[in-house]
Amino acid sequence: MPRSSRCASLKRSWGFRLIAGSLAVASKRLEHLFPQLPQQPGYFKRRRRLADTLEWLLGVFASQSPGSQDNLLLVDSTPVACAQSRETVRRSQLADAADYGWCASHSRYFWGFRLHAIFAPDGTPRALALTSPKADERDVALVLLARCDRRGGEILLGDKGYAGRAFAQAVRDLDATIVRPRRRDEPGRGPHLAPIRQRIESIFWTCKDLLTLERHGARTLAGLRERVLQRFVCLAAAVALNHQLGRPSRALVNYCAYSRGLRPRTLSCADTPGSRRMAASTMLWCSCSRT
Helix, strand or coil, rough: HHHHHHHHHHHHHHHHHHHHHHHHHHHHHHHCCCCCCCCCHHHHHHHHHHHHHHHHHHHHHHHHHHHHCCEEEEEEEEEEEEEHHHHHHHCCCCCCCEEEEEECCCCCEEEEEEEEEEECCCEEEEEEEEEEECCCCCHHHHHHHHHHCCCCCCEEEHHHCCHHHHHEEEEECCCCCEEEECCCCCCCCCCCCCCHHHHHHHHHHHHHHHCCCCHHHCCCCCHHHHHHHHHHHHHHHHHHHHCCCCCCCCCEEEEHHCCCCCCCCCCCCCCCHHHHHHHHHHHHHHHHCCC
């Protein structure tokens, strides 16, 4: 078997094992909530049918968190890779929409999409968009900002990629203010934003690692949409539950930083014992509903 085919087979088998393990654990620990759980084929079909419900539920959970009214917004984007080999790119059903892009944080090219998002500092999703990696992130940020439910006067916190006088003026026209670090070719001293910027990086890390968005395994646009929505519904549900439990700022340690001998960083508050059960229940409810 060619190496690329073997890697694709391993990726598919890992995704199926992940779903099978989740259903097995749910049948033991969440039986009182879900007395009748579907098999894997039924699970995928129901999740596909409930994609619009997932999008509605994301807004419901986000509105139950105080972050839905926060006037400080964090904007950023992250790659969502969909293939690792040229052979997979040629035969993928995503070829008409996906494209090659550059990931500056990892100094590598990827093939897939770029996920743009605006969050509140507590991790509440305010707006999401999945676009081509060649799309200008400033243009996408303006669309997301206009889509947010806002009261006006918000501060939009971004990185150096959101520079530009035209972009700053467009943000002011939407009754908001863009704040970002100073670029090397700009005079003066900019604000030190690393601590608050770390929050959105932690939110993305939570979705990609703990909620397995990095291993989504989607082969179609509809499948990718439902998988992205599923992860962010879990995140919004976890953040809302943590606020209800009175512990919205629980800190987690990045175990990958420990393994590499680096200074540990704080992750988002989505992985507490109560929120973990809430996220699992939400994921199964969205996928196992009979409606």
